[in-house]
Amino acid sequence: METDGVPAGRLSSESSGRDHLQVLLQLLDATVSRQRHHWVQQNQQLRTQLLDREMELQEVREQVWVLRRQAEEQQRVQREAAMGFQEHLVQLQTQLENLRESYDRAVRRRRRAEPDTSLQSRSLSVKLEEFQRKSKEWEEQRASLREHLASLEANRRSLAAKCRRFQV
Numbered sequence: 001m002e003t004d005g006v007p008a009g010r011l012s013s014e015s016s017g018r019d020h021l022q023v024l025l026q027l028l029d030a031t032v033s034r035q036r037h038h039w040v041q042q043n044q045q046l047r048t049q050l051l052d053r054e055m056e057l058q059e060v061r062e063q064v065w066v067l068r069r070q071a072e073e074q075q076r077v078q079r080e081a082a083m084g085f086q087e088h089l090v091q092l093q094t095q096l097e098n099l100r101e102s103y104d105r106a107v108r109r110r111r112r113a114e115p116d117t118s119l120q121s122r123s124l125s126v127k128l129e130e131f132q133r134k135s136k137e138w139e140e141q142r143a144s145l146r147e148h149l150a151s152l153e154a155n156r157r158s159l160a161a162k163c164r165r166f167q168v
Contacts, residue, residue, distance in 0.1 A: 064166040071163040078152045085145045092138045103131050 110124055
């Protein structure tokens with residue numbers, strides 16, 4: 001049997017080939033659609049992860065900025081404290097030097113004076129002990145101030161190192 005000049009066997013084979021081709025195209029469309037959907041989801045996930053990482057990076061940058069400011073402020077405070085201790089130390093050294101000069105003058109006067117009386121001798125001994133006690137106190141205070149200054153410097157170095165670690 002012929003239809004429009006095409007043998008019947010051939011028509012059914014062309015029809016089944018078209019059907020088969022149609023099914024393959026539908027499968028291909030479905031596969032492409034699923035793959036596209038998968039890529040769109042994956043793309044969205046990657047964008048979300050990127051935004052999250054950018055936000056984390058911004059937070060870390062802000063923390064570094066805050067820590068840097070704190071370290072700078074701490075360094076400024078330590079420098080001011082060190083300068084204050086240094087000035088105080090200079091004042092104490094000046095006072096100590098003045099006391100030594102005063103003591104030396106007192107000793108010279110005593111030597112030039114008439115023979116020592118026991119009262120003058122006791123008075124000078126008391127003054128000498130007082131000068132020695134004050135001198136010892138000032139030396140202890142000086143040592144304490146130097147230790148505190150060294151502690152402040154170590155603290156400054158530690159904060160500077162922390163700041164550098166956060167900057168990296």
